[in-house]
Amino acid sequence: MPFLYSNFGLLFIMSSLAQLTDLCQQVRRDIVRMVHAVSSGHPGGSLGCVEYLVALYGAVLKHNPGQFNMDGSGEDVFFLSNGHISPVFYSVLARTGYFPVSELNTFRKLNSRLQGHPTTHEGLPGVRVASGSLGQGMSVAIGAALAKKLNNDTSVVYSLHGDGELQEGQIWEAAMYASANKVDNYIATVDYNGRQIDGDVENVLSLGNLRAKFEAFGWTVTEIEKGNDLASVVDGLNHAKTLLGKGKPVMVLMRTEMGMGVDYMMGTHKWHGSAPNDEQLQKALDQLPVTLGDY
Amino acid sequence: MKEYTYTEKKDTRSGFGAGLSELGKTNPNVVALCADLTGSLKMDAFQKAHPDRFFQVGIAEANMMGIAAGLTIGGKIPFTGTFANFSTGRVYDQIRQSIAYSDKNVKIAASHAGLTLGEDGATHQILEDIGLMKMLPNMVVINPCDYNQTKAATIAVAKYHGPVYLRFGRPSVPNFTPADQEFVIGKAVLLQEGSDVTIVATGHLVWKALEAAKSLHEKGISAEVINIHTIKPLDEEAILKSVAKTRCVVSAEEHQRHGGLGDSIAQLLARKHPAPQEYVAVNDSFGESGTPDELMKKYGLDTVNIIEATEAVLKRK
Structure with a gap:
């Protein structure tokens, strides 16, 4: 069973998928409360990536939250390239022991370590590079993966990207490099929710056949059809790990629903970067009863 | 009045190449990346001596800056190499977010700066790079004057932790500073x-x-x-x-x-x-x-x- 570490170094075991499911629901409460508190932030993509980040930090990563170090030697490291979904990142980092859960209360406020988009600048444990300006995280992840190879460090590098983010050219520079240089200790995941700020990705700038594109770029591509089903995500990421070390980078195309868990935020791009008002917050929280306790 | 003389003219980019080669021997954490300009940057000696620590990224400078930032996570000291134009304006946002704001220990080695790049013309003669780089918080900006000083600067910036923009050029110019000079960052x-x-x-x-x-x-x-x-x-x-x-x-x-x-x-x-x-x-x-x-x-x-x-x-x- 996977291990989690508490805020202050006390070890406890997540004994069941049920406990991680409870964590998912609490993270969703955190997300809507965080963006509501400051009337800003990005709830849609955050809600859609809850299962991915909970699965990753709760069941897949080999990591040491209580003793964060920038180099991540001997640990798996993760890079969030689509930095605007910082609410889910912060909530999962806090609730898996990187920093006190109470600090979620400072999100996007003056003098906070929880900036609008993640940054190393304020020294928040768990963050290894700033992100927000899109398309840069894959290159950084590749660099970290190359450093691990040079250091004979067999741990794994992960990254997450938005599907709209793939419109950035740097992604394809990085994709070309990773396969040409056999960066096979790296698993990238695309949050394939089909939506971006201006509307459906298909209408804004179609990605075409994404699987075929990455395969043509020399990647091993695997898919998670149910990216909001925790067991499917855990299985999908564990399967992706079996594809490592075979001379190719690994891409996980993960289908999710933007706004998942809050009915009125689903089926639309409108909650990409909008916060709920008081009434809307209550409506969201009514759908997400407390599981592990609010921050 | 002090008399200055020189025995030969040399290009500052060769000073960089010599400094990088020396770092290759003395510091195992130094790695180098190049965007298809290995000969122009005089990085061939490093590449030959340390093929495992040299990364040819192709004509993809944005990716190069990101990979360099990632390599620091794991303790490497990456030197990126391309012309000054492609080291700054072309990749400004990558440097700003992934390197400067993220406080990554990347050394941006920029050759062929300014007019003295010569015949290639204005597309390649960047005259704005010092301004672009000095405006970034956390960025050190260095522009040495000759071969010996460029070599000394290259070795010095590897010992400094933090992002550095190291600017040098293509033409042969009088090599007049002492070969054994101590290069102190920030000391005129x-x-x-x-x-x-x-x-x-x-x-x-x-x-x-x-x-x-x-x-x-x-x-x-x-x-x-x-x-x-x-x-x-x-x-x-x-x-x-x-x-x-x-x-x-x-x-x-x-x-x-x-x-x-x-x-x-x-x-x-x-x-x-x-x-x-x-x-x-x-x-x-x-x-x-x-x-x-x-x-x-x-x-x-x-x-x-x-x-x-x-x-x-x-x-x-």
Whole structure:
């Protein structure tokens, strides 16, 4: 069973998928409360990536939250390239022991370590590079993966990207490099929710056949059809790990629903970067009863 | 007056290549990346000696900057190599977010800076790079003056933790600084003591400033010459001490007048010690094709321009 570490170094075991499911629901409460508190932030993509980040930090990563170090030697490291979904990142980092859960209360406020988009600048444990300006995280992840190879460090590098983010050219520079240089200790995941700020990705700038594109770029591509089903995500990421070390980078195309868990935020791009008002917050929280306790 | 001589002319980019090779032998954490300009950057020796620590990224500079940032996570000290144009303007946002804001220990080695790139013309002759880089919080900006100093600077920046922009060039220029010099980041070098004017120069203009000082001496004008190899952080103390004595300044650089070394000096003087200043710099213009010498003449970056600027600033004292 996977291990989690508490805020202050006390070890406890997540004994069941049920406990991680409870964590998912609490993270969703955190997300809507965080963006509501400051009337800003990005709830849609955050809600859609809850299962991915909970699965990753709760069941897949080999990591040491209580003793964060920038180099991540001997640990798996993760890079969030689509930095605007910082609410889910912060909530999962806090609730898996990187920093006190109470600090979620400072999100996007003056003098906070929880900036609008993640940054190393304020020294928040768990963050290894700033992100927000899109398309840069894959290159950084590749660099970290190359450093691990040079250091004979067999741990794994992960990254997450938005599907709209793939419109950035740097992604394809990085994709070309990773396969040409056999960066096979790296698993990238695309949050394939089909939506971006201006509307459906298909209408804004179609990605075409994404699987075929990455395969043509020399990647091993695997898919998670149910990216909001925790067991499917855990299985999908564990399967992706079996594809490592075979001379190719690994891409996980993960289908999710933007706004998942809050009915009125689903089926639309409108909650990409909008916060709920008081009434809307209550409506969201009514759908997400407390599981592990609010921050 | 101190006499400066040199035995040979050498390109500053070869000083970088030599420094990188030495680092290859002495520091196993130093790695290098290049965007299809290995020969131009003189990185071939490092590549040959340390193929496992050399990353050819192809013509993809944005990716190169990101990979460099990632390599630091794991303790590496990456040097990126391409022309100054593609090291700055083309990848500004990547440097800003993934390197400077993220405080990554990346050394951006930028060759073929300025007009002296020559015949390739204005598409490749960046004259804005010092300004772009010095505006980034947390970025050190260095522009050494000859082969020996570029080699010393390359070795010095590997010992400093944090992002550095290291600018150098293509043409062969007098190699006059000592081979065994100590390079101290942020510490200006007083080359010539004088009492009438302070000439503050960087990069290829440093030798020309020494030539100008010699001519001025023959005209009875005593010029102090300071080599500002580090534009940021600026050695404010050295400049203020000199200006307190001379009460006027000429700044000289192979860069746009807007945003370069001259503006850093002007800002310092405005804040701490107002004094007349003349600029030797490119006046809000792109370059063009030509030989390096022809271009330096046409765009007013020659020894004679430093002399004229000195005469002009003396009248304003």
